[in-house]
Amino acid sequence: MPAIQTTDLTKRYGDVAANDGVTFSVESGEVFGYLGPNGAGKTTTIRMLLGLIRPTSGTAEVLGADVHDRRALTAVKSEIGYLPDTLGFDDHLTGRQVLDYFARMRGDERRGELLELFTPPLDQPVGTYSAGNRRMLGIVQAFMHDPAFVIMDEPTSGLDPLKQDRLRLFLESERDAGKTIFFSSHVLSEVQQVCDRVGIIRDGELVALEDIDELLARSGKEVRVQLAEPVDEEDFLTDDMIDVELFDDAVHFTYTGDAQSLLEHLVRFETSDVDIGNPQLETIFKHYYTGESGDEPRGRDPANEPRRGEPADEPRGGDSANASREGRFRGERP
Amino acid sequence: MTAILLNESKGYQRSSLVLTGVFAMLAAVFLAVFPAMKDEADAIEAAYPDYMLELMGLEELSTIEGFAGGYVYPFVWILFAGMYFGYAGAGTVADDVRTRKMDLTLSYPVSRESVIVQKVAALWVPMAALNVGMLAVMAGGARLVGESFDPVALAMVHLLGVPYLLVCAGIGVVLSVGTDRPGRARTGALGLVFLLWLLDGLAALEPDYEWIAELTPSHYYDPTAILLHEEYAFLDAAVSLGAFLVLLVVATTVFVRRDI
Incomplete structure (x- = not known):
């Protein structure tokens, strides 16, 4: 029971x-x-x-x-x-x-x-x-x-x-x-x-x-890299990085790939500090359940309302794999 | 399960003691005036128009029974004590809902019916304290001013007053379950008990409006009749008791259905 x-x-x-x-x-x-x-x-x-x-x-x-x-x-x-x-x-x-x-x-x-x-x-x-x-x-x-x-x-x-x-x-x-x-x-x-x-x-x-x-695995890691010297943006960024914020000698991003590839990527650059941690709840929400037609988060937007109660929503919350299968998590790779 | 009754009863201890002191002083002041008033009673009765005498239930003011039944009890007991019990009843549920104490209480294995009954039952503390205190002051005070009451009649004034005060408390309890705002429930109860007391007095003057008087709690409690004529209206007291139970059922019915 x-x-x-x-x-x-x-x-x-x-x-x-x-x-x-x-x-x-x-x-x-x-x-x-x-x-x-x-x-x-x-x-x-x-x-x-x-x-x-x-x-x-x-x-x-x-x-x-x-x-x-x-x-x-x-x-x-x-x-x-x-x-x-x-x-x-x-x-x-x-x-x-x-x-x-x-x-x-x-x-x-x-x-x-x-x-x-x-x-x-x-x-x-x-x-x-x-x-x-x-x-x-x-x-x-x-x-x-x-x-x-x-x-x-x-x-x-x-x-x-x-x-x-x-x-x-x-x-x-x-x-x-x-x-x-x-x-x-x-x-x-x-x-x-x-x-x-x-x-x-x-x-x-x-x-x-x-x-x-x-x-947590699907939410990615929040990464803050302090670089010893400015790097080429094209060279540093990968497809697994989302929510990227670039500064002169620092990069903040959410990493959605696996830890090993992140570390292998980072060692190629001269870094003075690296901080890898779990994302805040708000960050997860930002990525969770984006709209089906675009990247807008689901919220109180009345345009999202009609989806409620539709057959596709029936297993809502009742199936843990639901979110990942439907690929609605923005950071997820197909 | 009597934990709530015990806890609530303790909660009333201090306020009951203070209130009993206040009521005792009030009654003592009234009694202290009696010797002077006694000599002027005829003049007072002559000075008031008949409708005022009837409104206030004044009769044989020169006797201690007439004075207590006409002045002391209508004000100190029917009005002030009635308002207090309305006020106390109004705090029973609304206060706890407001402070979220009710959330915790109801997370325990106790039904809402039991909560409300125990909270109302805890009013036995002020009820007992006020009755005993007032009875002692009236009996003792009368002796001090060289008068005395028939002890049975005096006891009956208090005994038959209990159902009346319970109705006042019941009015408060109904208001208490009907709103989330303790302040509003309390003000409402104070105002309503006062209004009903006033209506009883006014409606009784006009035969056409007698039916209105019959709807007021104080209509079923007459200290003058008890003290002066030794008329013990048990039926009226039973009506009051019935009204109290109806109010309690109404309050419980609302309380078990509402969101906290």
Whole structure:
């Protein structure tokens, strides 16, 4: 039984589709990244999964409970942990009192162990907490009843780098212990560190669903080369370089070929510095799902609207190889 | 599952204590005026036109029962306490939705029906505190000014006042689930309870508009009748209790269907 199975999940607010036909599944024991820029509809999906808002159409099952079946959904929530993006605690209560309160609702067998990793000042009122302390209290709250499945919405926001690392290690150990984690974020690098598979949502639509390694392989590498002396443009550039920015003695580009050929190419030039890294989410979006007739990215452009719901779109999000097969990824070579 | 009830009850402790103090002082001020007023009661009754006496439920002002039923309870209890419970009811859901506390609450294995019932049930704290405080001040204060109440009648004023205050809270709860804006729900509840109190007084003056008075909560709670005539209108209290339950069902029905 998948931990989550959504089918054409749609939420409309008037003319705006916050989620538009979102279909995906998250298997038990998987760490699933739900990636998208702010405002893409990630939180909307999560709030439908938890039954906080009702889908306009489509449906979803969480741990086998249909989100339309309130009773069943309430029952499975004892197996779920939730770390919301905005943590609404009783600000006048101390951290300890907040945890006591949640413990009465769902148990807290792992509280002590979690508080060794995440250390909010328990005797202070939550209202005085920093963003990081608030987040840590939220993490303890989400995991302390030892749930089988945890939904995390922007879990690292407010955490300092040390605590972000700690969270990453903790999530890895949870995954190894067989827990299912739904990790929603707008930061590619943190998703790639912890997730096995990723769904990318943009303007309410799921535009990709695939293994994180495949995504990164197909997204290319962001390369910055500092040259010792200016080079001939014709000589330096290859077909595998896209988004090229040329400066006097520097070149920035996204490389879509394999690493070996890039290195072989670069050694031919006298370089003073080379930086090769994974692209930012925004860069990936820039290349993802360009229009079929040209290179315009799919966005809110009404001209793109009629494609929605057409037969060709039916497997949207349901087939991880879809994007590559259709060759809509601009950087991909035929 | 009573975690929410426990948590919410604790949340009301401080405000209930403060409010009980305020109400006790208010009642004490009223009582302190009574000895002076007693001597002038006939003049006051003569000075007010009949409709004013009826509007305010003034009767036998020279007795402590008439004074409490005509002055103290209509203002301190029916109006101010009623408005407070409307206000408190209006904060039950809208506040939590606004601060996103409701998101966390509902991510726990608890139904929306249970959430709303527990939150309303937590109003037992201000209800008990205000009733006990007010009862003590009225009984003790009366003695200080050399008067005394029939203890049964005084207890009944408070007991039969509970359904009335619950209706006021119910009005607030309905407004609370109907909007995402706590401020609007609270202002609406304060205004509505006040308006209904006013309507009851005004409509009662004109036989043609008596039916309007019957739609107001305060119509079913008459401290003067209880204190002065020892008329305990259990049926009226039952009507109020029924109205409260209807409001609660309406609020729950709206709450379980709405997006948070």
